[in-house]
Amino acid sequence: MLKRLFLLFVTLAIAVAAVLLAAQHPTGPNSVSYEEPIGVWLSIGMIIVLFLPAIILTLLNKRMSRIISAVYQVFIVFAFVGIVPIGFLFPENIGVSIIAILGTLTSIGSVVLTLRTNRVNVG
Secondary structure, eight states: HHHHHHHHHHHHHHHHHHHHHHHHHHOOSOOOOTTTTTHHHHHHHHHHHHHHHHHHHHHHHHHHHHHHHHHHHHHHHHHHHHHHHHHSSSSGGGHHHHHHHHHHHHHHHHHHHHHTSSSSOOO
């Protein structure tokens, strides 16, 4: 359980880092930037709120909760995969793509670890 929780918190930290890197080089008028700090804080808060169901499901050790958590985390993987092309479209945002690739790999590892957890409870 602690491995799954740790990997999920690492994924959360990578998602927050992606928002902070994206705020350095805004791509348009509707993107996050440090000129509007409330928008940055709202984006970080929304990411934390969206990670809460996965964190709560990680604390449970039942088979069905692990499957639901894995499905929920697959949506996080898709979100990171959707961020990857940004660095290729906007040259100053290559750091965002690197963070997104790292987040994708971490999220996939979290999904695999969630599904491969021992099914027999010892104790």
